[in-house]
Amino acid sequence: MKTAERLFVWLGGAAFAASLALAARFYLVTLGRGAASHGSPAAAAAADVALFSLFALHHSLTARAPVQRALTRFLPERLLRTVYVWLASALLVVVCVWWQPIGGELYDHGGWLRAAHAAVQLTGVWLTLRSVRFIDALELAGIRGSSTAPTLQITGPYRWVRHPIYLGWLLMTFGAAHLTTDRLVFAAISTAYLVIAIPWEERSLVRVFGEAYADYRRLVRWRIIPYIY
Numbered sequence: 001m002k003t004a005e006r007l008f009v010w011l012g013g014a015a016f017a018a019s020l021a022l023a024a025r026f027y028l029v030t031l032g033r034g035a036a037s038h039g040s041p042a043a044a045a046a047a048d049v050a051l052f053s054l055f056a057l058h059h060s061l062t063a064r065a066p067v068q069r070a071l072t073r074f075l076p077e078r079l080l081r082t083v084y085v086w087l088a089s090a091l092l093v094v095v096c097v098w099w100q101p102i103g104g105e106l107y108d109h110g111g112w113l114r115a116a117h118a119a120v121q122l123t124g125v126w127l128t129l130r131s132v133r134f135i136d137a138l139e140l141a142g143i144r145g146s147s148t149a150p151t152l153q154i155t156g157p158y159r160w161v162r163h164p165i166y167l168g169w170l171l172m173t174f175g176a177a178h179l180t181t182d183r184l185v186f187a188a189i190s191t192a193y194l195v196i197a198i199p200w201e202e203r204s205l206v207r208v209f210g211e212a213y214a215d216y217r218r219l220v221r222w223r224i225i226p227y228i229y
Contacts, residue, residue: 005079012082012089013143019089026096027173027186034180036103044100045185051098052186055091056193060200062087065207081139104181117177124171131157131164152209154216161222162202166194170224198223 037044061067062084075083109117134153157164173187205213223229 009079009082009143012086015089016085016140019092022096023092026099027183030096030099031180031182031186032176032178033101034103034105034182035101037101041102041104041181044102047100048102048185049189051095051100052189052193055088055095056197058087058091059193060197063204064200065204082143099182099186102181102185106179106181106184108178110177114177117175120175121172124168124173124175126168127157127171128165128168131168150208152205152212152216154219159220160226161224162217162220163194163198163224166198166224169194194224195229 062071068080071080071083131153133156134151157167161167170187170191173183173190176183202213202217209216
């Protein structure tokens, strides 16, 4: 790998890590302020939906095999993941920086309720970390290409629901003790995207794993929330 290409790859990984850190601060600090809207709350919410949709569309469309095949006409295949990471990181930063405050809050619990909320969110963190333990962080960040064939995960949290990382996300975003309107809207938009994206993702998994994934779906019926969805 040439020096310029190696630098592009590692800077992409750094941008990925920085965008995740910014997103965490965005949820914990910015969305927790309950700052008043500069105009109509409905208009601000509509703008935020449109803004997040840009991130979501990139995340879904460029991960599909036909789009990736088209991109190989212009990019080396070894850089596809890196370019994907660069764009996703940039769009996540755009969401965090250009989010339009809606204002208001639903509740701000204290005492034992705050502790209960913290337990819910920490469960979400634990579930997410437990679910991604087999993922190579350098591969996820686009720094290292995949050296092995993909493996179908069917143990641990994957025995409870087919997408435990998404369940972890729900627990983390909806579980706040201080639920502002902005936090609720952010959680609702991102969850709606996950629900819409799951059928696409599972069709891709069927193409990759074939009958093994079909058997897994029959074994684990629930996508995100046990006994509900």
